[in-house]
Amino acid sequence: MRLRWKLTVASLKMFTRQKEAIVWTMLLPLFMVFLFGFVSFEGLGRIQLGVAGAENEPAARLVGRLGEVRTVQVTRGAESAELEQLKAGKRHLVLVLPEGFDPAGKQELRVLVNDGTPEETQMGLLILRKLLDDATFGMQSAPDRIPLAIQSVASRRSSYIDFLLPGVLSLAIMQSGIFGVAFGFVSLRKRGVLRRLSVTPMRPQDFIAAQVTMRLMVLLAQIVVLVGVGILFFDLQFMGRLLDLFAMGLLGGAVFLAIGFFLAGIAKTEDQVVPLANVVSLPMMLLSGVFFSRTNLPEPVRVVTEFFPLTYLADGMRSIVLEGSTLPALGLQLAGLGVWSIVSVWLAVRVFRWE
């Protein structure tokens, strides 16, 4: 135990004295956040409209017409549930239809609007107004409009940075796991350091345990630094608990460290490690929803990326940061990463070699 601790401390010293390592693990992710954070990719997306209340035939007809408007995405749900979604920033407005809704009746319709997204809300109200007017126009006795009672609801202003930061954090965890371990180990082997160690009574598992401990400590530091900078400089709305983020990060870190050891096992030289690590990490970096939502991917690609370890990690981290989810609510992500960790550790153990 003492030896493992001493080895961990020594590895941390070696790590922190390496300028490249700090650049890769801390500065590069921060730079990504700065870059993408200032260039706004938000624009006007689809307007998220929730419809609650009456489910009679005229209501269904109205929802059908709303659904035909390309820029509007309609979701039906109970009023309380839709209100929650609105508060969480997932709806721009929620239309509440009274019981026995009938356009001819001119009943007042309540509209709850997200106060954090004025553009989308305004656009949504215009569309709604237009459709309601169209619905009553053909009726003879319809000189006046259906009144709308607009009610502003204090909601989360969900910005791109809130989406981006947990993604970049997951990416940073993947990169330092895969590249750090794979490159570091092949280099230690190539330079004969592992050979020198193998004439001492040290057991390889002590050294590997120390390496893993050191990397996981760096990972926790990455989480603290990125979330801290996000809150201080980018007005990150951190809804979750740091502990959940740590737990999710450690599980993801375990998967990527094992992938790193696997690659260190199959690569013979440093020159082979980099392309191998890129083959593994690039598709995940681009397709796991780190920078952009996966919903815009073509369906077959989207389904495949569903199973990437980085997708599980990024979705989990994002859900903790954006929605304040706790671990029990993230069963899918935990199970996905759990399966990946078993597979990758098994692969790593099979191909790993000291010399």
Place this chain on the structure above:
Amino acid sequence: MFQTGVSVSPVILAVNNLFKRYGDLVAVDRVSFSVHCQEIFGILGPNGAGKTSTLEMIETLRPIDAGTVILDGLDVSSHPRQVQQRIGVQLQSASFFEKLNLKELLLLLGELYGRVVDPLELLSEVDLQDRAKAQVEQLSGGQQQRFSIAASLVNDPLLVFLDEPTTGLDPQARRHLWGVIRRIRSEGKTVVLTTHYMEEAEELCDRVAIMDRGRIVADAPPRTLIGDLLASGFKKERVERLANLEDVFLHLTGHALQED
């Protein structure tokens, strides 16, 4: 020197019919020799003669195909951990962790043996006490070799193995290293080294084994081997000058210990 004492001091390392094969190539072909306590024992031979393979099997780095190695009464293949505790090893092309200084490296290596070492004492043993805060890559070739000898002493070993410790060093650095090796022996340790410098073997070693194509072709003190050759009627075609160019070089640049 201590050459007559060789036969009376006890055997610390006994190698018996050691054998190693890589595919079709027999690298070490039933090699036997023994090393006595406090000897400086040299293994000589051209490249590819099997010196390094022989050492690596003794050092637990390579599995033994056949034969036995008994070190301080322990069979190397059945007690590798105990053997590792008793030996110090300097490898030909091994290096150390980057970004740690000499002092930190020695402390860490000591931990691998479960020991708390005094790094400054070890460094002064190889005349590197003022480089304690330096990193290995900042040292000259001779200093790196001396450091790697200090690193092989962290566990206070009975037996130290040095694989070509002076290859690539200039004459001063080489002589400096000889001094270090003699100092280690005077502290009661036994030294086994490989070299392909004949004058080094003659100057430094109490006894040498000459290897060629995986076999030992001679095993005796250098003086005895030379004496035997002369007794057989051998004569050099040109009579050896009483000094050579290396002596001139050392005379001009100073015999004294220089910081290389």
